[in-house]
Amino acid sequence: PLYWGGGLKVRVGDPFVLGIRGPLGASYIQKNTLFEIFFEFAPFFDLVENTRLSLDGAIGFRLYL
Numbered sequence: 001p002l003y004w005g006g007g008l009k010v011r012v013g014d015p016f017v018l019g020i021r022g023p024l025g026a027s028y029i030q031k032n033t034l035f036e037i038f039f040e041f042a043p044f045f046d047l048v049e050n051t052r053l054s055l056d057g058a059i060g061f062r063l064y065l
Helices: none
Strands: 001-003 006-009 018-019 024-029 035-048 051-062
Touching: none
Parallel strands: none
Antiparallel strands: 001 024, 006 018, 018 035, 024 035, 035 051
């Protein structure tokens, strides 16, 4: 299935960063298993510290227990 969403991005430290993030992704779930494999990319816009528009990406898996 495909998915999308939105949320906040917070980085605590020096410098402190606050922004908004909008992930878009796809996942693969095989029947009769506890695993899900996913790929996503997420444009984000930092609002505090430095104002900038960038892109994150991720590849991973989820385990359902």
